[in-house]
Amino acid sequence: MIAINNLTFEIGARALYDEANWHIKPGDKTGLIGANGTGKTTLLKIIVGEYTPTSGTISMAKDIKIGYLNQDLLSHQSDKSILHVAMEAFERQNQLHTEIERLLEKLETDYSEDLIQKLSDKQMEFEALDGYNIEYRAHEILAGLGFSDDDQKRPLSEFSGGWRMRVMLARILLQTPDILLLDEPTNHLDLPSIKWLESYLQAFEGAIVIVSHDRYFLDRVVNTIVESKRGKLIQYAGNYSFYLEEKALREEIQSNQYKNQQAKIKQEERLIERFRAKASKAKMVQSRIKALERMEKVSDVEDYNPTVNFRFKFSKQSGRHVARLENVSKSYPGNPILERADAVIEKGDKIALIGANGRGKSTLLRIIAGTDNDFSGVCETGHNVTQTFFAQHQLEALHLEHEILQELQQFAPKHTETELRSILGCFLFTGDDVFKKIRVLSGGEKSRVALAKALTADANFLILDEPTNHLDIQSVNILIQALQQFEGTFIVVSHDRYLLDNVANKIWYIEDRKIKEYPGTYEEYETWQTKRESKPPAVKNTSKQAAPKMEKQPKNDDKDRQSKKLHKDLEATEQRIAEKEQSIKDAELLMADEQLYADTDKLNEASQHYEQLKKELQVLQNQWEALAEEIMALENGVS
The missing domain is CATH 1.10.287 (Helix Hairpins)
Structure with missing residues (x-):
């Protein structure tokens, strides 16, 4: 499909890529990863022809249709409705629709056979291109990305950058390209929209290349990882979790x-x-x-996973109750957010506040932080609580003419220069990097500086609104380690599920304009929520109707026979699961063999076999759960 051969791309005296090679095949779903600055976005621009390589070739199939989502699309402007903007993807269908309308107008005065034949031809082509369903398809994809029916009638110019990016994504998806190039597609999506996009991309039949820092998203969508490192493109067969295991094995061999x-x-x-x-x-x-x-020298393994190892200082411990909300009501014109809501944050709570955009997550954080006082009810902080509030506007509060170290020294004067350098080192600012001016930093680097400031504050309560925006996987890992070591209390809003699963011990969500709490990890919440959503809505009514009809309940003998059969089926399924798990282990051992990576065909065959085994295991596990539930229902007397 696309072949990258001996690609070299230089910026000044620096070679971003040095004779790199990569072949993208039909159906490949690839995660393109690497530290910031290794050229991931640049590579996508080289593929679509925006940049010209210094040397090497990029060849691709004739008439290949590429859909490219990049952050530059945020600047797209239009006063047309977002439904209309999304439907611009159907260029030929829109052209035919206009021509058909014009011909129908002419037919009011001209009944010639030539005109009727033209109209018939246009209508046949329009129907062949599924023209009568394009509005439905556009509506369906926009709805999946979080747009209500009323939203779809509003002009694009009324939406913020993040929502505008979703419209551009919808337009690209509607073009049904042969290959999708997606640069940080989850950056401006909330959790429901990310899950919808995951499902869409899993079913997408073309090839996909995704640059993303969301490892859960990569795990669920991709079957190949390509790492951009030291000017080369290194391929791993499998999702992100497999990449981590395989990379560790390769690095152990190399070491x-x-x-x-x-x-x-x-x-x-x-x-x-x-x-x-x-x-x-x-x-x-x-x-x-x-x-x-x-002698061909073997290089030592470089450690690209720095660890956070410093003690967070706050001069006083908070009381038991960190914050209390009582009868809090908050609304915007036509949009009620909270209504007589209550909640308590206690010392040591690590809270993840989740939910769809527009539900009021950031508003709730501002109320707790005391920066939004336009509400009714009570929100008060507890004894000895000192807080710091991190949100994206904190990036704008950085002093552009300050050096990085100077910025932290003025903010946290109690810390020594050695301590501040250690903290900045954890956030990937080492050596002379600490003397860079804030104004020359990228968005991701500014985010890391603002986070370092937040974590050096003399605060025992952290309020963090989307701290992972603009951070790569390496930086997200650093933030996770920092929050795990933080001994105070925090509440965080983030769409990065890996971060949430590794730092939170309570989940908050806003439902029916109330603050609801789940007392557990994000993974446990997800499992609970999935069961909750899949529960049949009419179970209670069905039970009431079935209860009087005693003859429909199985007799004891029948019940025993049915129970024995179900238990037998359950044991057989357990045996098949054990066998399938062993097959997966065997497949993983095969894929760990270095020789396999010398033969691309064998590598792809092994990878497909591995993915198929995982799918078969999932089917068996679903069967086991269904049998277990049936046994429980039978033994509890539920028909």
Whole structure:
């Protein structure tokens, strides 16, 4: 489909890519990852022809249709409705619709056979292109991305950048391209929209290349990872979790090879040094020197996963109750957010506030932080509570002419320069980086500076609104470690499910204009919510109707036979699950074999087999759950 051969791309004296290779095949779903600055977005622009490589080739199938979502689309402006903007994807259908309307007007005065034939031809082509369903398709995709029926009638110009990006995504998806290039598609999506996009991309039949820092999203969508590293494109067969395991295995092999080679080099150098002065050994010494020079050196493994290891300071401990909301009501014109809502935040709570955009998450954070006082009811902080509030507007509060270290020194004067440098090092600012001016930093770098400031504050209560925006996977991992080490209390709004699952011990969500709480991790909440949503709505009525009809309940003998059969089926399914899990382990061992990566066809075959085994395991697990529920229902007397 697309072949990248010996690609070199230079910016000034720096080679962003150096003879990199990558073949994208039909049906590939690839996550393109790498640290910020390794050229992921640049590579997408090279593929679509916006940038020209220094050398090498990019060849692709003739007439290939590429859909490219990039952050530049945020600037797209239009006074037309978002439904109309999305439907601009159907260029030929729209053209035919206009021509058909014009021909119908002419037919009011001209009944010639030529005109009727033209109209018939246009209508046939329009129907063949599914023209009568394009509005429904556009409406369906916009609804999946979070737009209500009323929203779809509003002009694009009324929407903020994040919502405008969703419209552009809808337009690209409606074009049904052969390959989708998506640069950070989840950046401006809430959790329901991310889940909808996951389902859509899982069913998408074309190829996909996704640049994303959302590892849960990558795990659910991609079957290949390509890492941009040191000018090369390194391929791994599997999703992001498999990539982590496989990369660790490769690095262990590389580390052992490096250590063995270094030991051999030292041994040779000692031998050379020992016999260098002896004329009788001169030939042997020269031979060994040349052998060392010809040796292909194995590089040591670089640690791209820095760890956070500093103690967060706050001068006083908070009381038991950190914040209390009582009878809080808040609304915007035509949009009630909270109505007589109550909630309590206690010392040590690590709260994830989740939900769809527009439900009031950021508004609730501002109320708790005290920056929004336009509400009724009570919101008060507890004894000895000191807070810091991180939101995206904090980036605008950075002093552009300050150096990074200077910015932190003025904000946190109690910390020593060594401590601040250590903190900045954890946020990937090392060496002379700390003397960079704020004004020259990228959006992601500014986010890291603002986060470092928030975490150095003398605060025992953190309020964090979308702290992962603009952060790459490496930086998200740093934030997770920092929050895990934080001994105070925090509440965080984020669409990064990996972060939420690793830092939260309580889940808050707004439902029916009330603040609801789930006392557990995000993964546990997801499981609970899935069961809650899948519960049949009319179970109670059905039970009432069925209860009097005793003859429909199974007799004891029948019930015993049915129970035995179900238990037998359950045991058989358990055995099949165990066998399938063993097959998956065998497949993982096969894919860990370095020799496999030398043969692309065998690699793809092994990868497809591995993915198929995982799907079969999921089917068996679903069967087991259904049997278990049937047994429970039978034993509890539910028909």
